[in-house]
Amino acid sequence: MIGYTSDLGEAQRMIGAGLGFGPLPVHVAERFVNRGKLWRLPPYENSLAIDIHLVHHKGTRLDRAEHAILDMFQRRISSIPLEQRSYDPAEME
Secondary structure, X not given: OOOOOOOHHHHHHHHHOOOOOOOOOHHXXXXXXXXXXXXXXXXXXXXXXXXXXXXXXXXXXXXXXXXXXXXXXXXXXXXXXXXXXXXXXXXXX
C-alpha cells in the first residue's frame, strides 16, 4: 500500500497523480475518464452499490458546530426523496 485516505477528493488526487489505483464512485470518475485522465478497470458492468449511512449517538453532547453539521446532514437527507438518493442498477452498467 502506497497511500490511504477516506477523503474522496484526496483519493482522486492520489490516483490522478499516479500513486496507484482505487475505487471511485462511477459518477465522480466519469468526467476524468471522459477527459482521458483515468480509465476504468474491470468489471465494466455491474458496479458495486454501497449503502452509506449517517450514524450518530443520540445521547452525545454536541457543541454548536457539531449540532449544526448534523442538522445540515439530516435536513439534506430528508429533503431528497429516497429514489433520488439511490442508484438504479441499470444506470450503473
